[in-house]
Amino acid sequence: MTDITLFNETDAPAASRPILDGAKKGLGFVPNLYAALAGSPAALKAYTTLGDIYGETSFTKHEQQVVYLATSFENACHYCMAAHSTLAQGVNVDADVIDALRKGEALADPKLEALRSFTGKVTRERGWVGDADVQAFLDAGYTQANVIEVILGVAHKTISNYLNHIAATPVDAAFKPNAWTKPEPVDA
DSSP states (O other): OOOOOOOOTTTSOTTTHHHHHHHHHHHSSOOHHHHHHTTSHHHHHHHHHHHHHHTTSSSOHHHHHHHHHHHHHHTTOHHHHHHHHHHHHHTTOOHHHHHHHHHTOOOSSHHHHHHHHHHHHHHHTTTOOOHHHHHHHHHTTOOHHHHHHHHHHHHHHHHHHHHHHHHTOOOOTTTGGGOOOOOOOOOO
């Protein structure tokens, strides 16, 4: 663990303060991820801007959370799995879907499963997915734009996943009910 300072809206570098203040006003607290990112105003601005842009994709709020959770699962991010499990609950993603994503298991809905599976492959293979993987994703009802939007979501989430690994970012109280540790693989 690296000792990364967690800033708040009063002690952060000046350029980070408005973003932290906005998070506190909107959420009631400054998420520890933002507090860690605040040490680099450019990184905090990039992360929050990219998140806003990702929110404008053609994916539904449920699909966005599938991408975020599938990416965070593959990257074994304790913080983002807890945070996005909570956020997924907030947009009414079915508990069974959240549970399966937290376990890295297939989803019952074929279209969401195609999204989970494709996102996992993009993350694990760092974009080197095969033509058959792309075609399976398209055959499930997604578009070429969605292929690109998965990459956008993976890129956004990878920023936070990697910082959380380095900083061992503590899970905020709001997310602790969904604390997570990557499950060990089960031998067949």
